[in-house]
Amino acid sequence: MATVLAFSTSVNPSFPVTHDAMATCPGCHTVDADVTAAAVSADAVWRGAQCRQHWDAKRLAAVAAYATWCEQRNMVERSSALSSLDRAIAAPVTT
Secondary structure, three states: OOOOOOOOOOOOOOOOOOOOOEEEOOOOOOEEEEEEHHHHHOOOOEEOOOOOOEEOHHHHHHHHHHHHHHHHHHHHHHHHHHHHHHHHHHOOOOO
8 A cells, every 4th residue: 555645634734633533625725634654555536625636545645755856856957057157256246
């Protein structure tokens, strides 16, 4: 079974997930009081109340993996941009 990585609590996404935390749709951010983290871990399926997107543990894991990839890619791009800026600053000025 897929590991649930992108499961946020309805209270605050930065809080650790507890098994009684309610599912929050990553698409429309609505809370489903009938679905808990424990249910998601046990292959529960639900839909966002507004967006009607289908969610389960496998899809949450895919979204989490993509978010991690985007974050790492952005870090590489920022690092590359800073390196270019450093080279431009260090370059001698010719008149």
